[in-house]
Amino acid sequence: MEEQLIDQVNLARPLELLAPAGSYEAFKAAVENGADAVYLGGKSFSARASAANFDLEELKKAVNYAHERQVKVYVTVNILIADREFNELMDYLYALYEIGVDAVILQDIGVADLIHTILPEMEIHASTQMTVNTSWGVNHLESLGFSRVVLARETSAAETKAIAEATPLDLEVFVHGALCISYSGQCLMSSFIGGRSGNRGTCAQPCRMTYQLINERKENLLLQKNPGEHLLSPRDLNLAEELQELKRIGVHSLKVEGRMKRPEYVATVIRLYRQAINRAEDLQEGNRRSSLLRPEEHQELLQVFNRDFTRGFFRENPGAELMSYNRPNNRGTRLGRVVRLDHGKLSIKLEAALHSGDGIEFWTGRGREGVTVGQIWRKGSPGNEGAPSETVQIDFVGMAHPGDRVFKTNDALLMEKARLSFQEGREQRKSPLTMRLSGHIGQPLCLEVSSPQRKVSVYSTGEAQKALKRPLTFDYALQQLGRLGTTPFWLDKLELEIDDDLMLPVSDLNEMRRLAVEQLLHTETQPIVERRIYGQRCQQWKENQTQKRTALINSKSTSPRVSVAVSDPLTLQAALKAGAKRVLIGGEHWRSRRGFSLAEIQESFKDCRKQGIDCVWRLPRVLNQAQSESLLEELKKAANWEVKPKLMAANLGELEMMQSLNPALPFEVDYSLNVFNEASLSYFWGLGAKGVTLSPELHHEQLAGLGKWPGVEVLVFGDLEMMISEYCLVGSALGGKKGEHCARPCVQEPHFLRDRMRYDFPIETDRECRMHLFNVKILNLYEELAQIRGMGISNIRLQLTRQNPGQVRQIVQLFTAAWDSLDKKGNWSSDRGMGELTSLFPEGFTKGHFFRGVL
Known part of the structure; x- marks a missing residue:
């Protein structure tokens, strides 16, 4: 019964269609084609830094245009913010508040806490970059003042329903467009390869490049299968036929990806989804039609852009069906086949319509070649179009052979249809007005005008006169008052309550209409929070930050610690024998090795306590709803152990589970929570964290500032994880579908992803069949230890x-000896240690972002 009531509430609430806009043209395209809300970025602090984006004047213009049409505007501030940027950020946030944006979309936990403190009047939405996919993660965000959460794209329908039932917050999901192969917010591939960080809005999309899957013998394991070389390139998401289900399970906002796409794409996709939503809303509960899009509409959705379509993880893990192995860009739609090439004329047998101006592409055994169609010959006569089943000729200079497939990659008529929808002066997104004109001879007339949101009254400047020839009629008043031109209104109803022989000059009538519209559009109001008050709040926040930092620094313990993260009992014993005084156990359970059982974790805590060793249980970076429930059961058991465990949270859901279980449980924060600034540090310290591992994307100058805080830990050696994906390349390409049907090739031998430069990136698969991709070279800051210690940082990790016991033993001995020596201000040199490390890892090292930072 309760579930039925929830379903009824969800069905009664209208879906929000949320459109992307990377330019003002795309913004208008979104609004004019039926978007309920638009998300866009400013010139700063946006996760699509290479889009045109909006300066403050353009943003103000966009907000006014949208609000006049009852459309909301959400602004993306969804990157990690550096400490030096916070003053500019605070100014920017108030500017957005003054303009009247409806919400800001955030990734940085420190920024969320900042806004919750200095501007709680501003609505905040959690970006998918926050990697939230469980009810515990959503609940934690509620405590931070978020009103909406954009769930991770990997969240299934069943998981979304469970989350919706456990939270009052709005849930937003992506329904169309490009997919990231990695969990958003956890991908450092572009960052490590080229210094362009997705967490800072500058992702270079290396996942769309070509790769090979190889083994230790450097054999291309897919050479015979030849599925294609774009092994990390997913298809495009398309949930147009799942709208009724999305509404039933409690989703409120449907997000279309595409801030980098052209306006015509936005116009077409939003128009088609608007039509699908309207049809879904019109259907009675339980009445499901076979399709919400007609065949020709589905064809338009394919035509405007596709890499093939997928439903992503909405129903199940699709394995290889998620991927577009053959190409990373637009496939277009099937047009026909080449018949022959003769003297510069190419004959094509058409399977679909062709028009002059269309872009077409030939798929051959030698590659692809594209052209724009000029004149089209049908039976020897020139023209501008060709029909399905016809054989037509076009001018062509190049290579093509009979049988080559031809695809249409750009439809000129569809693009023109899209452009007309947002052309200046042809705006169609208008609200209905009801007007009532009343009065008597010898008095000013009154015009009352009502829109769906407001009601205004205006009066004529002069008094109405007795008509000598032409009294004011209903038709004439309708004609003049209905001249609303490019305003966002149209006259729906008109009532006249005037004397029969009354006359009013047309100039007065027009002026009344103009004044009424002006008042309806006048929405500028004084902000609830004055700039002076906001400035005081900002200053108070800065002072509080300084006081927190000072108090913590004064209480800071300077004893050096080397943390050793291991993933199985054998390497734990190797670390302890090498003299480790602090160990981090657990984390992901690789299929390539045995890992820790819960009993072994308990025993490790007992053994470590006896030896006076600090032991911490690292939790996995990503867990779904069901996996989180299993972890919670383990944590409940651990809470009753004689030796209480210290935990290290790797995501917000785990943090919430710990606190709901026992707020007194000691915990630390792992680097996957992307702590990039003092505000984030302060937030986690305020929750009671005993330690925080900083983001590996920070450079040495930033580390020097954050190193003043106690309990911070810095990664100095080891494998840098570049990506975590619900998609398993090894299993999908070699072992069949994920789950019980997979042959588990991941446990048979090591696998690597080889790029165009012949760099081999190691792949690990965890026990939940997630793929983890590591950097080619191991992070090694051994030579920088003196500089790191000089920053005041006492904890290194x-x-x-992924190392074997012998490697663990040698590495721990080297770093522990060096760190102890530096603490005692001994005469330490890195030469001998570097020689040993190089012999262990002859493929070389990287210093990560220690010197270069990220854009």
């Missing part, structure tokens, strides 16, 4: 979750 060795991330040795």
